[in-house]
Amino acid sequence: MLSGGPLMLVVVALLGLVIAIYVISRNVKANKLAISEIKGSKEAEGEKTISESSSEEEEVAAFMALHLYLSKSRHDRESNVLTIERIQRRYSPWNAKIYSMNNILK
Structure with a gap:
């Protein structure tokens, strides 16, 4: 019998x-609370940084829009036609063995 x-x-x-x-x-809750307090103090200190970052984001968005618009003309036009060519399979000794097995079973 097993003991305890x-x-x-x-x-x-x-x-x-x-x-x-x-x-x-x-510890996780304490860290989240400390981070939120730090973010709160940073937001109170500099509201200009938020407006500056939004103008930078607008500049980046405009640049990306221009880049995408101008790069469309550089792409090749594709016909979307698939060509499937039939190729002959190379000889494999395994193919010959399966055929000989079928003959034995008959």
């Missing part, structure tokens, strides 16, 4: 896991 040793080991391992998950979740 393996059962106690499982219980202790599960208890350790629960404690580890609890500690990790508290």
Whole structure:
């Protein structure tokens, strides 16, 4: 009959896991709170940076639109026609073996 040793080991391992998950979740929440406080202070300090970044984004969007418009003329026109050519298969000794197996079975 088994003693309580393996059962106690499982219980202790599960208890350790629960404690580890609890500690990790508290640290994650504290980090998120600290990050949100830092972001809040940065937003209060410089609202100009937000407007500057939006103008940069507009410039990038305009540049990409011009690039895409001008690069369309450079592409080749494709006919979208597929050509399927039949090729002869090279000889393989395995092909010959399967045919001989079919003859034996008959």
